[in-house]
Amino acid sequence: MINNKQFSIFICKLGVLKKKKYIIKFFDELKDEIICFLDKEENIKVFSSICPHFGGEIFYDQKKDLLRCKWHNWKFCNKTGKCLSYPLKLGLNPYEFEVKPDKLKEYNINLENDKIFLIYERE
Amino acid sequence: MRESDILEVEIIKEINCSKEVALWNYWDHEHLDVVHEGYKKSDILYDKNNFMFRVDNIKVPFPFLKFLTPVFMVQHDENTLFTYAVQMGVISKTTITVNSKTNSSCEIIMNYKFFLNGWRKILKPFLKIMIPKWNEKVWLEDYPIKMRRQKVVDMNFKDFKGLPSKISSRSKKNANGNSFKLPVPRPINSSRDLHPLSIKFRSKNSK
Numbered sequence: 001m002i003n004n005k006q007f008s009i010f011i012c013k014l015g016v017l018k019k020k021k022y023i024i025k026f027f028d029e030l031k032d033e034i035i036c037f038l039d040k041e042e043n044i045k046v047f048s049s050i051c052p053h054f055g056g057e058i059f060y061d062q063k064k065d066l067l068r069c070k071w072h073n074w075k076f077c078n079k080t081g082k083c084l085s086y087p088l089k090l091g092l093n094p095y096e097f098e099v100k101p102d103k104l105k106e107y108n109i110n111l112e113n114d115k116i117f118l119i120y121e122r123e
Numbered sequence: 124m125r126e127s128d129i130l131e132v133e134i135i136k137e138i139n140c141s142k143e144v145a146l147w148n149y150w151d152h153e154h155l156d157v158v159h160e161g162y163k164k165s166d167i168l169y170d171k172n173n174f175m176f177r178v179d180n181i182k183v184p185f186p187f188l189k190f191l192t193p194v195f196m197v198q199h200d201e202n203t204l205f206t207y208a209v210q211m212g213v214i215s216k217t218t219i220t221v222n223s224k225t226n227s228s229c230e231i232i233m234n235y236k237f238f239l240n241g242w243r244k245i246l247k248p249f250l251k252i253m254i255p256k257w258n259e260k261v262w263l264e265d266y267p268i269k270m271r272r273q274k275v276v277d278m279n280f281k282d283f284k285g286l287p288s289k290i291s292s293r294s295k296k297n298a299n300g301n302s303f304k305l306p307v308p309r310p311i312n313s314s315r316d317l318h319p320l321s322i323k324f325r326s327k328n329s330k
Contacts, residue, residue: 052285
């Protein structure tokens, strides 16, 4: 549940994400580009998709179940966003999200039309 | 040595990114074998301030054929960079001139000169056709990188850090211009520094 300081933005329908495996969108409200993907265990994850190295585009490598940069092939952990290519402190910023009308785990029917929302705090 | 032994090809393009972003793209050597189809491998042997020496493993459009190309690059002045290379025994000089048009647009003049003396003359008609084609392919591969780089720079992106944590700081007015400093930083044990003759080479045992 989101509190009264938080706002939510629609990312995509779960059915679309299941079909595409990952979605990349730029949000003006956040001034950030995000990647929403389903990992191998079918968990939804949302991270910034701007590589902290030089700003390259991050995509989800389904085969290896990790995030990778299109510019320099840097790899990032799909769970934490931590850089796996070099022992650096940088990583991809994770975002909170929710699936409406209820949490994903509580559903067992009609999941396709469920909507995924990114949650953020307005400054 | 005669001037008639030189094949010269010049291509001029404009792009909506700053001069600094365009130059950064030329000096970011780590993207070569990831973004450009023609590069198999690229090893930097030495770089310092405004110059760099590397060896590229280039793919040619024949199956299993690659060749080793030594490349010397120097940022001659604020707008001009030279690249000297030897490909299959042919010495080439590339002059890249980047002129600012506005804060977020520039003109790039790419001048290629190939020294085709002796038997190399037979390559002239082939290179005359191939160079513009090769240039276009590389241009299209680099184009989205330059555009995106400009976008993140305008959002106050910092290399090796990312976007500012505050959303309100992610704007052009907060960005401190498009700074471009050489050499473009690489992490320790970067994929470019793995050649044992590289000045930055560190063996797995060294700390």
